[in-house]
Amino acid sequence: MSDCIFCRIVSGDIPAREAGSSDEALAFHDLNPQAPVHVLVIPREHFGGANDVGPTDSERVWPALFDLATAVAQELGLADSGYRLVVNSGTDGGQSVGHLHLHVLGGRRLAWPPG
Ligand code: 5GP
Ligand code: ZN
Numbered sequence: 001m002s003d004c005i006f007c008r009i010v011s012g013d014i015p016a017r018e019a020g021s022s023d024e025a026l027a028f029h030d031l032n033p034q035a036p037v038h039v040l041v042i043p044r045e046h047f048g049g050a051n052d053v054g055p056t057d058s059e060r061v062w063p064a065l066f067d068l069a070t071a072v073a074q075e076l077g078l079a080d081s082g083y084r085l086v087v088n089s090g091t092d093g094g095q096s097v098g099h100l101h102l103h104v105l106g107g108r109r110l111a112w113p114p115g
Contacts, residue, residue: 005099006040006099009028009042016028016029019075019076020041021068022067022068024045024060025044027068027069027072034105035105035107036108038104039072042102046099049099051089052100053100076106081107083106084106084110085103086103
């Protein structure tokens with residue numbers, strides 16, 4: 001989708017600081033980090049959000065996101081100290097970009113529950 005920011009990052013149209021990559025997914029540092037490490041992991045294919053990954057795609061898309069997220073967490077030194085994986089979905093979930101993405105947050109103690 002040419003009007004989607006994250007599709008444009010996948011295509012290289014918009015630059016991003018890459019943190020990892022696989023056949024199905026791309027990881028890059030968030031522009032407005034909420035923690036010392038804040039990486040977004042996205043599918044290369046456009047899905048609007050969690051609700052848009054139907055049964056046909058779920059076995060391919062979700063493992064790709066979680067596999068790359070955990071690899072990036074390991075690579076960036078978060079595996080022992082801990083980290084959080086978050087998918088904001090829809091208005092109440094706080095989703096602001098309409099291309100599915102997994103947040104990897106770490107490097108500080110994170111509050112729970114979220115506000
Ligand atoms: P959401 O609020 O949808 O869960 O998360 C969207 C995230 O994308 C936000 O944390 C925001 O800072 C990040 N973001 C929005 N536009 C860009 C961009 O152009 N580049 C990067 N690297 N991050 C972005
Ligand atoms: Zn997109």
